[in-house]
Structures are given as C-alpha cells and as structure tokens.
Amino acid sequence: xFRPAAVLVVALLTWLPRMAVxxxxxxxxxxxNPFCQVVAAVVPIPSVVASVAPVGGETRYALxxxxxxxxxxxxHVTLVSESDAYDAAVPDGNLSGAQxxxxxxxxxxxxxxxxxxxxxxxxxxxxDHGAAITCPSYVFPVGETLASAPAGLRSIVAQHLQKIAPPxxxxxxxxxxxxxDLMSPVGAYGGKPLTVVARAYIDSNGYSIKDEIVxxxxxxxxxxxxxGAVGVxxxxxxxxxxxxxxxxxxxxxxxxx
Numbered sequence: 067x068f069r070p071a072a073v074l075v076v077a078l079l080t081w082l083p084r085m086a087v088x089x090x091x092x093x094x095x096x097x098x099n100p101f102c103q104v105v106a107a108v109v110p111i112p113s114v115v116a117s118v119a120p121v122g123g124e125t126r127y128a129l130x131x132x133x134x135x136x137x138x139x140x141x142h143v144t145l146v147s148e149s150d151a152y153d154a155a156v157p158d159g160n161l162s163g164a165q166x167x168x169x170x171x172x173x174x175x176x177x178x179x180x181x182x183x184x185x186x187x188x189x190x191x192x193x194d195h196g197a198a199i200t201c202p203s204y205v206f207p208v209g210e211t212l213a214s215a216p217a218g219l220r221s222i223v224a225q226h227l228q229k230i231a232p233p234x235x236x237x238x239x240x241x242x243x244x245x246x247d248l249m250s251p252v253g254a255y256g257g258k259p260l261t262v263v264a265r266a267y268i269d270s271n272g273y274s275i276k277d278e279i280v281x282x283x284x285x286x287x288x289x290x291x292x293x294g295a296v297g298v299x300x301x302x303x304x305x306x307x308x309x310x311x312x313x314x315x316x317x318x319x320x321x322x323x
Contacts, residue, residue, distance in 0.1 A: 099204070099267065099314075125177045127208070128219075129154060131170040133193065136161050139170050141191040144203075145183045145224055148238060152177060152224040158195060159220070174221045183208050185239050185306075202270070203311040205239055205304065235308040242268045242313040243302040248295040255288045260321040262292045270310040272301045280316065292319050 131141055140158040144151060154175045161168040177183070187205045190198045230238070263281035266274035277296045279289050296317055304313030 125180055127154075127175045127177075127183060128172055129156070129175045130172040131156060131188075131191075133161065133168050133170075133191075134166050136168055136193040138194055139168075139191060142189040142198075144187055144189045144227070145175070145177070146185045146205075146230070146238065147181045147183050149230055150179075150181055151227040151230060152181075152183075153189070153227050154222060154224045156222065158192070172219055174219045176221065176223050178223060178226055203306050205306050205311060205313070207239075230307065233308050235305060237305070238307060240305040242266075242272075242304040242315045244317070245272065245300055245302045248292075248299060248317070248319055253287065253291075254323070255283070255285045255321050257323050259323070260285060260288050261318060262289055262321075263316055263318045264292050264296050265314060265316055266296050266301065267312070267314050268301050268303055269312055270303050272303045272310070274299070274301070283321070288321055292317075295319070 127145070129143060131139060131143075133139055137160065138158045139156075139161050141156045143154040143156065145154055146152075154173075156170070156173060159170050161170055163169045185205050185207055187203050188201050189203075190200045192198045260283040261281070262279065262283035265278050265280050267276040269275050274296050277293050279293065282289055283292075301315070303310040305311065
C-alpha cells in the first residue's frame with residue numbers, strides 16, 4: 067500500500083547532511099558524522115540527524131529524524147529565524163526501516179507565531195526511552211518549500227525559546243572557511259594536472275576532527291598529502307550567533323606539474 071508519508075521522506079532527503087560515498091564500508095551509517103555521535107564503553111550510542119522544510123506558509127514546517135539504530139526516538143530540535151528561536155519537542159515515536167538506517171515518521175511542526183525559520187539543529191535526543199544525549203550545535207539551513215504536506219502526519223507546536231538580538235558579527239550563521247591556503251603539494255605526482263577534493267569535519271576551534279576524500283585525484287600520494295594538509299590546517303570555524311560551532315566544508319586542491 068502506498069503511504070503519503072513516504073513522499074515527504076523522499077522530499078526531505080535532499081536536505082539531509084551528507085551521505086557516505088559509495089566506496090565507504092557498508093557498515094558505516096550513510097549519514098555518519100562525528101559531531102552528534104556518542105559512544106559508550108562498549109556499545110555505540112548513535113547520532114540523530116534532522117531534515118526540515120517549510121510547508122506552504124511560513125509557520126508550518128515538515129520535520130524528519132534519522133538514526134542508524136534503535137526502536138524508539140524522541141528529540142528536541144531548535145529552529146532559528148532572524149529574530150527568534152523555537153524548540154520543536156518531538157515525542158517518543160517508533161522507528162522504522164532497516165536496522166542500520168532507521169527513521170521516524172515525518173511530523174508537521176507549527177510555529178506559535180508568524181515567522182520564517184532559516185536554520186535548525188538537533189539539540190538533544192533520546193533513543194529507546196534512555197537518557198537524553200546532547201549534541202553540539204551542528205547547524206543546517208532549512209530546505210526549499212514543499213507544495214503541501216501529506217495527510218495523516220503527527221503534528222506538534224513548537225515552543226518559543228527566546229528573542230535573538232541582531233548579531234554583532236552581522237550574520238546569524240556563517241559557514242566554516244579556510245584561514246589562509248593549504249601548502250602546495252611537495253613532490254612529483256606525475257605529468258598531468260590533478261584535482262583532489264576532501265571533506266573536513268571542523269570543530270569549534272577550527273581543526274578537522276575527521277577528514278575524508280570525496281573526489282580522488284587518482285594518485286594515492288596526492289590524496290594522502292591532502293588529508294595530511296587538511297588535518298593540520300586551522301580553519302575559521304562556523305559561527306552561530308557569533309559563537310564558534312562545529313561544521314563541515316569541502317576543500318579542493320589542484321596539482322600542476
């Protein structure tokens with residue numbers, strides 16, 4: 067039987083954090099990230115990512131949550147506009163999907179006042195009725211507007227958290243950025259131009275805590291140099307309300323013989 071909620075899940079997937087590249091180990095969760103993942107002594111406590119998109123008017127938003135394992139999931143997702151912050155308290159619900167790719171059925175979130183949400187992040191989550199796990203502010207922009215929401219979605223009303231004063235730095239959110247350039251590759255990597263692209267997961271101090279090749283140069287030495295250069299580079303961390311936060315960025319390095 068075709069379920070309308072499935073349409074919304076497909077639409078929201080466009081706005082999820084990055085998916086694992088095809089050659090990564092199949093055991094790795096496809097939305098793997100190092101910021102919202104907590105590992106216990108033996109058993110990993112997996113992370114939760116959210117996807118948010120406006121529906122029709124600016125006061126209703128579709129919200130979906132994803133996690134690699136678990137039976138039930140509840141979460142608090144913070145929604146942020148230019149002037150206000152809201153808490154979308156997602157009640158515990160049953161997860162569905164494969165054992166390594168779990169999801170909560172999408173919800174419709176209504177704001178308590180007319181406003182336009184620009185950014186969101188998972189503040190905390192609870193799997194299988196366990197203790198709440200707090201995540202760092204791993205901020206994402208809201209996706210494009212959906213034409214309509216399927217019928218039968220659970221609906222919640224977000225609660226107003228606080229007013230936000232105009233940021234002194236001029237932006238509610240700023241992406242991470244390079245702080246100067248990477249050093250040029252040292253050594254010879256063949257007689258033709260090469261390009262390698264890496265993804266860095268950057269902490270609030272500006273250092274990559276995880277880096278990976280997303281587009282190989284085809285030359286192992288060049289790829290390894292790229293990872294080493296990214297690993298020691300100090301980036302400008304992302305900023306949320308003028309405060310350094312975690313974030314991700316792609317870095318391209320070109321080699322010319």
